[in-house]
Amino acid sequence: MMGSSKKNPAQLKNNTIGEDKQMNINKPAQSKRKDTNKVWDFFCSVKLAVIIILVMAVACVLGTVIVQGRAFDEYTARYGSGLASFIRITQLNNVFYSHWFSILLVLLCANLICCTIRRWRNTFLQTGFVLTHLSLVLILIGGVIKFQLGVKGGVNVYEGKSVDYFLTQKIDSSGRMDYVKKSLPFSIALDKFILEKNEPKYQIVTYVKDKDKQKIIEAKIGKRQRIPGSDYRVTINDYIPDAELKQEPVNESDNPDNPAIFLQLFGSERLIAEGWLLAHANNYHDEKKQDLRLEYIWLSSQQEFDNAVNTIQNAHAKVSVSVPELGILQDYSLELNKTFKLSGSEYSLRMLEYVLNYGDRRPISEQPANNPAVQVEIEGPDGVETRWIFENFPDWDKMHPAKYENIKISCSNIANSHMTKNVFRIYQAPGENKKIVYIRDKQIVETIPWELEKQYSFTHNSYQLTISNYYPSFNIKKDVVKKSDQIGTPAINIRIDGPNGKLENWLFADSKYATWYKDNNFAMIYESTGESVKHYISDLRIVKNNQTVMEKSIKVNDPLKYDGYAIYQSSYDAEKLSYSGLQIVKDPGIPVVYSGFGALCFGVVFIFYVKPFLRKKKKIGNEVAENEYS
Amino acid sequence: MSIVNLTLIVYVVASISYVVREIWRSIPVKWISLGLLILAFCLNLTLVLKRSIEAGHPPFSNLYESLIFYACCTAFVYIIFEFVYNFRIVGALASILAMLILLYATLQDDTIRPIMPALKSNWMLVHVVTYMLGYAAFGIAFVTSIIYLVTKPFSKKGSDSKESDSNKEILPRNFDKLSYKIVAFGFPFLTLGMVTGAVWAKKAWGDYWSWDPKETWSLITWLAYLVYLHTPLVLPKMKVSKSKMSVALAFWLLVSFGIVNFTFVGLNYLPSADDSMHVYGAK
Numbered sequence: 001m002m003g004s005s006k007k008n009p010a011q012l013k014n015n016t017i018g019e020d021k022q023m024n025i026n027k028p029a030q031s032k033r034k035d036t037n038k039v040w041d042f043f044c045s046v047k048l049a050v051i052i053i054l055v056m057a058v059a060c061v062l063g064t065v066i067v068q069g070r071a072f073d074e075y076t077a078r079y080g081s082g083l084a085s086f087i088r089i090t091q092l093n094n095v096f097y098s099h100w101f102s103i104l105l106v107l108l109c110a111n112l113i114c115c116t117i118r119r120w121r122n123t124f125l126q127t128g129f130v131l132t133h134l135s136l137v138l139i140l141i142g143g144v145i146k147f148q149l150g151v152k153g154g155v156n157v158y159e160g161k162s163v164d165y166f167l168t169q170k171i172d173s174s175g176r177m178d179y180v181k182k183s184l185p186f187s188i189a190l191d192k193f194i195l196e197k198n199e200p201k202y203q204i205v206t207y208v209k210d211k212d213k214q215k216i217i218e219a220k221i222g223k224r225q226r227i228p229g230s231d232y233r234v235t236i237n238d239y240i241p242d243a244e245l246k247q248e249p250v251n252e253s254d255n256p257d258n259p260a261i262f263l264q265l266f267g268s269e270r271l272i273a274e275g276w277l278l279a280h281a282n283n284y285h286d287e288k289k290q291d292l293r294l295e296y297i298w299l300s301s302q303q304e305f306d307n308a309v310n311t312i313q314n315a316h317a318k319v320s321v322s323v324p325e326l327g328i329l330q331d332y333s334l335e336l337n338k339t340f341k342l343s344g345s346e347y348s349l350r351m352l353e354y355v356l357n358y359g360d361r362r363p364i365s366e367q368p369a370n371n372p373a374v375q376v377e378i379e380g381p382d383g384v385e386t387r388w389i390f391e392n393f394p395d396w397d398k399m400h401p402a403k404y405e406n407i408k409i410s411c412s413n414i415a416n417s418h419m420t421k422n423v424f425r426i427y428q429a430p431g432e433n434k435k436i437v438y439i440r441d442k443q444i445v446e447t448i449p450w451e452l453e454k455q456y457s458f459t460h461n462s463y464q465l466t467i468s469n470y471y472p473s474f475n476i477k478k479d480v481v482k483k484s485d486q487i488g489t490p491a492i493n494i495r496i497d498g499p500n501g502k503l504e505n506w507l508f509a510d511s512k513y514a515t516w517y518k519d520n521n522f523a524m525i526y527e528s529t530g531e532s533v534k535h536y537i538s539d540l541r542i543v544k545n546n547q548t549v550m551e552k553s554i555k556v557n558d559p560l561k562y563d564g565y566a567i568y569q570s571s572y573d574a575e576k577l578s579y580s581g582l583q584i585v586k587d588p589g590i591p592v593v594y595s596g597f598g599a600l601c602f603g604v605v606f607i608f609y610v611k612p613f614l615r616k617k618k619k620i621g622n623e624v625a626e627n628e629y630s
Numbered sequence: 631m632s633i634v635n636l637t638l639i640v641y642v643v644a645s646i647s648y649v650v651r652e653i654w655r656s657i658p659v660k661w662i663s664l665g666l667l668i669l670a671f672c673l674n675l676t677l678v679l680k681r682s683i684e685a686g687h688p689p690f691s692n693l694y695e696s697l698i699f700y701a702c703c704t705a706f707v708y709i710i711f712e713f714v715y716n717f718r719i720v721g722a723l724a725s726i727l728a729m730l731i732l733l734y735a736t737l738q739d740d741t742i743r744p745i746m747p748a749l750k751s752n753w754m755l756v757h758v759v760t761y762m763l764g765y766a767a768f769g770i771a772f773v774t775s776i777i778y779l780v781t782k783p784f785s786k787k788g789s790d791s792k793e794s795d796s797n798k799e800i801l802p803r804n805f806d807k808l809s810y811k812i813v814a815f816g817f818p819f820l821t822l823g824m825v826t827g828a829v830w831a832k833k834a835w836g837d838y839w840s841w842d843p844k845e846t847w848s849l850i851t852w853l854a855y856l857v858y859l860h861t862p863l864v865l866p867k868m869k870v871s872k873s874k875m876s877v878a879l880a881f882w883l884l885v886s887f888g889i890v891n892f893t894f895v896g897l898n899y900l901p902s903a904d905d906s907m908h909v910y911g912a913k
């Protein structure tokens with residue numbers, strides 16, 4: 001083989017005689033001119049080659065270890081002023097475009113050319129040697145052409161617009177990057193920009209809390225996967241590409257432990273509202289616009305039922321007043337414009353106004369009970385003070401300076417003091433005790449017994465009521481169903497086996513909440529990995545003298561070439577997709593470089609595969625010949 | 631058991647059988663050890679194919695995929711060589727090397743992600759495959775260099791030239807020649823990998839060479855092996871003895887393989903990695 005064979009006498013004997021002879025012819029010719037010979041020898045030597053290659057390698061290492069092409073201030077900040085000025089003087093901030101690196105490349109070229117000339121022998125076996133060494137020269141020449149005559153820059157074009165220039169980068173005297181505008185001999189019009197995205201992908205992320213360890217596991221159905229370093233195992237039972245959570249009311253038993261009715265309210269034959277009312281949970285529905293309330297009241301005995309049906313009970317709204325140093329603690333019911341004397345003191349109190357949602361400009365009948373408040377007037381020895389008392393913020397008055405700081409006032413149940421104009425109370429107790437009570441302006445107007453699925457109208461209003469269903473033991477069954485076959489909101493059904501037994505659950509993609517295992521130590525989420533870009537394409541048109549001379553849709557890996565320029569798709573406006581980022585390159589050295597590439601590939605293959613193969617063949621041939629002659 | 635674990639185990643078993651073969655030289659043991667390594671290679675190949683089917687693209691889009699392919703290539707190149715030369719103990723270390731690469735792969739994030747537009751190119755396919763074959767060859771050369779350096783003190787001097795005529799039986803003191811042959815096999819692949827990489831970069835980014843850290847380090851790798859290929863022409867002229875030169879070259883191959891691996895997986899540690907578009911995981 002190439003290196004070791006030269007010094008190996010055993011193999012030299014097998015080499016072609018022609019090569020050796022030519023070498024002998026060369027030598028006496030060289031020794032005549034001694035001085036030039038030394039320089040010539042030096043430029044031909046492998047020693048120089050090895051030195052150049054090593055220095056280049058070191059330069060490359062420096063060029064990646066030291067960040068390149070930054071402003072000089074940055075080097076001072078990074079390495080200190082001493083080292084920074086060393087970097088500046090030695091051009092280590094821009095190794096690959098420095099003068100000394102150019103000199104290195106020139107030396108390399110000289111070495112390659114000289115050694116090729118010296119070893120030039122017109123034998124077939126030398127093909128590889130000549131091709132590889134000269135190919136490198138070609139590539140370097142191509143590089144110089146690019147550096148001298150080529151340009152490279154970029155420009156953003158907006159859809160429907162065109163450009164006839166681009167911007168190149170240049171390092172200015174302070175080492176900073178600067179932009180230079182270059183004009184083009186034609187203009188580039190962007191007719192359309194298209195962004196294609198991949199189908200969203202999803203992944204399962206698990207989290208073990210006590211280890212603070214996160215892991216992404218495969219979303220593969222039926223595979224039981226152990227979460228490394230823990231006792232949890234996860235199995236994916238099912239997958240739905242587009243899932244929906246259906247919540248279906250069901251009746252669990254005949255035991256009235258959670259009574260509920262399904263109610264429909266009509267006004268002049270038009271459905272106004274319908275839904276479930278649960279006696280023990282959300283037992284009323286307000287129709288604010290109509291100043292109407294529907295209530296469902298469950299009573300556990302006939303006696304309670306009889307009492308309730310005949311009275312208008314209202315949870316008491318009250319205002320509590322305390323004056324700690326006088327030992328006064330007094331509750332008052334909410335009655336507007338009535339003066340209450342605080343017994344045992346000089347104060348008196350008057351409630352001026354109440355609201356259900358403080359700051360809400362609407363009439364009180366339309367206000368939701370978000371922030372109930374009462375306005376109270378206190379009269380005392382120092383005059384009159386008015387303040388708002390908030391039910392939900394009992395400490396509010398403490399934070400605001402008040403005249404009578406010693407008087408603390410709080411309130412509760414304000415929302416209940418307001419009774420809507422029309423109230424339908426649907427009463428029910430075990431047995432056949434069912435009645436609808438219609439209350440208007442706090443007066444019972446009508447009482448009628450009810451049955452399921454009948455429509456009731458009233459003499460004093462135009463509403464109709466239907467109670468279409470009754471579940472004594474109401475519950476909601478959650479069910480995950482398939483909405484479509486496309487990828488919408490995917491969901492997976494998982495089973496977690498852990499120290500506290502198994503847990504089965506549906507995980508919806510990109511849900512706001514993680515699914516926790518019973519021991520609160522293991523959680524899972526199912527999330528999309530984000531939409532990724534598949535392709536981005538710009539429909540370009542080259543316009544010259546107002547005429548379209550070329551059209552092409554370019555994308556990454558598929559540029560447009562015109563008039564020595566190549567136009568590449570390089571980026572796009574990620575936010576608004578309004579422009580397409582193009583890279584514009586002109587490199588007249590390309591044919592030279594590419595021939596160098598071709599020669600290099602061919603050359604190395606020849607040296608390391610073809611030549612040894614030919615040698616081996618020849619060697620066998622020689623052996624045969626030797627045997628024949630001996 | 632997962633295929634990965636099985637592959638890892640078979641690699642280890644193959645390695646052990648190569649050690650056995652070194653002690654107990656018999657034809658059946660020879661075929662058993664080679665058979666085991668071929669089995670491990672097939673398992674590894676299955677892993678690569680399975681992955682590319684699952685991902686829907688050639689398995690080179692991230693570090694995990696490249697590493698399992700690299701391990702596969704290492705086994706492949708070794709097996710090819712064993713059919714040409716009598717490799718003996720090299721197989722033990724070669725399969726351990728493949729195993730370690732695969733083990734390192736299992737530590738990486740194996741999430742399947744969509745392939746980015748720039749990677750959709752046939753040039754990239756050729757580029758990666760040739761590079762991996764080159765790297766694999768250099769891995770084997772690394773192993774033979776280790777063996778050369780370890781066995782050198784025990785081998786007798788002065789009988790080099792006799793055995794070197796026969797390529798079939800490599801004796802311990804000839805491991806340096808073996809290293810050379812493997813580098814000579816791998817170097818064209820490295821060169822092709824670099825050239826196709828440049829052509830691909832030109833198509834995708836508009837420039838065949840931009841001194842990007844990944845590009846620069848692959849040039850450093852190439853230069854390192856170029857030094858290895860040229861020094862045998864220099865040192866004898868400088869009156870360095872042949873055996874000293876072999877030792878130096880063996881050491882140089884160890885260093886060079888270190889450079890290969892740095893180029894492959896170590897670039898993230900460079901301060902300039904943020905500027906690179908080729909560094910795995912930089913984005």
Ligand code: HEM
Binds near residue numbers: 049
């Ligand atoms: C792909 C890259 C290269 C390959 C494959 C290669 C290969 C070779 C080969 C096969 C030889 C002849 C050895 C022999 O038959 O005795 C050689 C010699 C030589 N190479 Fe390279 N080489 C490459 C790059 C370089 C570079 C970059 C330089 C230097 C700048 C260089 C400088 C030399 C010199 C000076 C010789 C000695 C010629 C002589 O013996 O007269 N080579 N190279």
